[in-house]
Amino acid sequence: MRGSMRRRCRMWWCRIWWCLALLLIGAPVLAAESPAQFRAAAAQVVYTDPATGTPVPVLLTYPTRDPVQPIRRGPYHINVAPEGMPAFDPMPLVLISQGPSRNSNAMIGIALFLARRGMMTATVTHMGGQDSTTAAGGTGIGDTRIGTRPLWPELPAQLRSALDAVLDSSPMGWRVDRDRIGAIGFGPGGYAALVEAGAVADLGRIPAHCAQHPDNRALCPAGAKTVVAALPLQPKDAADPRIRALVLMDPVGALFGDGALSRVTAPVRLYEAEKGDEAGALEVDRVRALLPGSPEVQVVPGAGHYAYFTPVPPSAAARIGVTAQDPPGFDRAAFHERLNDEVLDFFRRTLTPAR
Secondary structure, three states: OOOHHHHHHHHHHHHHOOOOOOOHHHHHHHOOOOOOOOEEEEEEEEEEOOOOOOEEEEEEEEEEOOOEEEEEOOEEEEEEEEOOOOOOOOOOEEEEOOOOOOOOOOOHHHHHHOOOOOOOEEEEEEEOOOOOOOOOOOOOOOOOOOOOOOOHHEEEHHHEEEEHHHHOOOOOOHHHEEEEEEEEEEHHHHHHHHHHHHOOOOOHHHHHHHOOOOOOOOOOHHHHOOOOOOOOOOOOOOOOOOOOEEEEEEEEOOOOOOOOOOOOOOOEEEEEEOOOOOOOOOOOHHHHHHOOOEEEEEEEEOOOOOOOOOOOOOHHHHHHHHHHHHOOOOOOHHHHHHHHHHHHHHHHHHHHOOO
């Protein structure tokens, strides 16, 4: 009799324990990152720079069930399956453009996050971002055009060429759902994504902008004396209907005049770092004012311009410099936990499968 009662008591306490565990699990876990459904695989395709004919790499990440191994990409240590077997097809594709950068892997965190949750990503390296010597985390492509005027009409063309290369590649291209393609654009990459989505840039705005912001070397390589020679401002019919949704992170808005974004019909989620453009050199607020419809806008409290870049190990932060540094009190790692989920949710809502 006593043994039977002990067993009933143990069963009773087990039930209480599991109920308490479920209650404790309920609230906090909802605030954590969405759980990964897959492992991440990585592969590379190459596009041809339309202006120079130079082959330029594009890093693909995508969902897989294959075993992973540790790989170093610049300052980042990542776990991926090199050229792993895709977990399924077709899958949505998200282009990632940070514009010219000496660390082409700076947004690897969000690329891997999306891949582990069922999306292919294509991180585009842009010509114009590398110096003649290979910088840490760079690609080794020698090009000293960073900050020069020809760069701006070329960036959207490079983004389109990269998309063409991904879709034409074998075996990955045919695994992409052609009706579910989005883009993430940071800084100059945000400008390029907007132009590809239908925005009309006006390079004639550069001299007046540089007179006000001579220290903005990305747009003003000669400071206040920067001028613009005669140059086609926009390829004809530049809008690319394949891009169905945009996430913009501190996009450069200085090249867009009134009405320049009226043809952008894709859904947009816009992030603006509170301390990212305090001097107004990028004119991020101009993008917000010009976007038609009802874009989703998120101002990130306390964030600097590079808050969107993947956090690096503390040992590498000092070597990397300003892009790894944040304003006092801002927690980049905590921000990325929220950012990743928000971007995933946005693309799941806007890149819906065709019925």
